[in-house]
Amino acid sequence: MNLLSELNCYGTCFTLSAPFIALLVVISIALLSASLMLRRPKQKLITFVSSQAVVFLSVALTFYLMDCSYMLTLYLYLGYAITSTVLIFGVLRYYDRIMVRRLDAKPMGSIMKWAQEFVDNLVQVQAKLYYFDSAIPRAFASGKSIFVSIGLLELLNDEELKAVLAHEAWHIFNNSQTPYPKQLAFMTFSSSESEFENMADRFAAEIAGRGALTSARSKVDKVFI
Amino acid sequence: MVKLDQINISNDGLTKFFSPIEASILKTLWNEGEMTTSELTEKTKIPLTSVAGTLDRLVKAGYAARRMENVNGRVRYVYEPVFSEEEAANEITTKILDSLVDAFGPLALANFSKYSDKK
Numbered sequence: 001m002n003l004l005s006e007l008n009c010y011g012t013c014f015t016l017s018a019p020f021i022a023l024l025v026v027i028s029i030a031l032l033s034a035s036l037m038l039r040r041p042k043q044k045l046i047t048f049v050s051s052q053a054v055v056f057l058s059v060a061l062t063f064y065l066m067d068c069s070y071m072l073t074l075y076l077y078l079g080y081a082i083t084s085t086v087l088i089f090g091v092l093r094y095y096d097r098i099m100v101r102r103l104d105a106k107p108m109g110s111i112m113k114w115a116q117e118f119v120d121n122l123v124q125v126q127a128k129l130y131y132f133d134s135a136i137p138r139a140f141a142s143g144k145s146i147f148v149s150i151g152l153l154e155l156l157n158d159e160e161l162k163a164v165l166a167h168e169a170w171h172i173f174n175n176s177q178t179p180y181p182k183q184l185a186f187m188t189f190s191s192s193e194s195e196f197e198n199m200a201d202r203f204a205a206e207i208a209g210r211g212a213l214t215s216a217r218s219k220v221d222k223v224f225i
Numbered sequence: 226m227v228k229l230d231q232i233n234i235s236n237d238g239l240t241k242f243f244s245p246i247e248a249s250i251l252k253t254l255w256n257e258g259e260m261t262t263s264e265l266t267e268k269t270k271i272p273l274t275s276v277a278g279t280l281d282r283l284v285k286a287g288y289a290a291r292r293m294e295n296v297n298g299r300v301r302y303v304y305e306p307v308f309s310e311e312e313a314a315n316e317i318t319t320k321i322l323d324s325l326v327d328a329f330g331p332l333a334l335a336n337f338s339k340y341s342d343k344k
Contacts, residue, residue: 111295135262135277135284135291135302150293151277153300154262 017065024058032084036091055080096128096143105130105147112153119146119165122207123173129165137220139164141171152220160216163208170203171196232321242317246271246279247288251313254289254306261301280304288313 031051038044059077091098099105108129109116116129128145137152146168148161156164174196205213233241239248249269254260257268262280266273280302283289291302308316325333 111293111300112298114298131300133293135280137273137277150300150302151262154302155273158298 017061021058021062021065024054024061028052028054028058032087036088093143096145096147099142099147100130100145103130103132103134103147105132108148114158115161115165118162119169122166122169125169125173125176127169127172139168141168141175144172144176146172155219156216159208159212160219163204163213163216164220166207167200167204167213170200174199244279246275247283250276250279250283251288251306254304255310259303259305261303263301265304 028051031047031054035044035047035051038047055077062076107116108131111131119127119129125144127141130145130147131153132147132149134149135151135154136149137155139146139148139152141147146165148164152164153161201213239252242248243251246269249271250265253265253268257264260268262273262276265280266276269276280289280291284291284304287307289304290307291304294301294303322333322337329336
C-alpha cells in the first residue's frame with residue numbers, strides 16, 4: 001500500500017531528525033494550549049500564531065529532510081489542521097462548562113428566580129444564568145451561559161441588573177447567529193469588539209431602558225463586557 | 226501583603242504587614258465584628274472598586290470569612306474576621322521570630338533575651 005511504503009520511508013529517511021521534529025510538534029501543541037488558556041487577546045494571538053509557525057517549520061523541515069513522496073506530510077498537516085480546528089471550536093463551545101467549574105458557579109435560579117426567568121424570555125436562545133463567589137462586580141457571557149458575581153448583585157438594583165443581563169443575553173444570541181470563522185476572527189483579532197458592545201448596549205437599553213443601562217454602566221464601568 | 230511574605234519595616238502599624246487597604250479593612254472588622262460590603266466602604270471611606278478585590282484576597286488568604294445573605298430578594302455579603310486582633314498579632318509575631326531564628330540562630334535568641342531584659 002502506498003501509505004505503508006511512505007511510513008516505511010519515514011522510518012528510513014529521518015531516524016536522525018525525528019526527535020527534532022517531534023520536539024517541534026510538542027512545542028506547537030504547548031503553544032496552542034497556551035493560546036487557549038490565555039485570556040488577553042494579544043497574548044492569545046501571539047501564542048496561536050507562533051504555534052502555527054512552529055508547525056509550519058516542522059512541516060517544512062520534514063519536506064526537506066525526506067527523499068521520498070511528499071504526500072504523507074501533506075496528510076499529516078491536514079490532519080493537524082482538522083484536529084486543532086475541532087479542538088478550538090469545541091473549547092469555544094463548551095468554554096462555559098469549564099468556567100462553571102473554575103469559578104465554582106451556581107445556578108442563579110436558587111437565589112433569584114426572577115432573573116433566570118427574565119433571561120428565558122429575552123431571546124430565542126436558552127441562556128443559563130450563574131452566579132459566582134467574588135466581591136468584584138463582574139458579568140460576562142460565555143458559550144450559552146451568563147455569569148455574574150455576587151459583588152455585582154450587591155451593587156445593582158433590579159432594573160440595572162436587567163440591563164446587564166439583556167446586554168449579556170444579546171452576546172449569547174449574537175454568538176449563536178455568527179458563523180464560527182467570524183467568531184474565531186473575533187476571538188483572535190478583537191477589532192470589532194466595540195461594535196458588538198454597542199449593539200449589545202442598544203439591545204439592553206431597548207429592554208431595560210436607557211436610564212437603567214446608564215446607571216449600571218456608571219456604577220460598574222468596564223466590568224461587564 | 227496578606228501572605229506575610231513581604232514586611233515593610235519602615236511603614237506604620239499594621240501596614241508593615243498588610244497593604245493600607247487590607248489593614249484598614251481588618252481594623253474595621255476587628256472593631257465592628259460583622260459587616261456588609263456597603264458598611265465597609267462607608268466606614269473605611271475607600272471606594273468599592275478598591276475594596277472588592279482586597280476583600281476577595283482577604284477571604285482567600287483566610288483572614289476574613291463571608292457568607293451570602295438573601296434578604297427580600299436582595300443578595301449581599303456579610304463579612305467577619307477569622308482571627309481576633311490578638312490571634313493575628315500572635316501569628317505575625319511567631320512567623321517573624323521564626324524567620325529571625327532561622328536566619329541568625331543563637332545570635333537572634335541572645336538578642337531576644339537582651340530585649341526582654343531591657344523591657
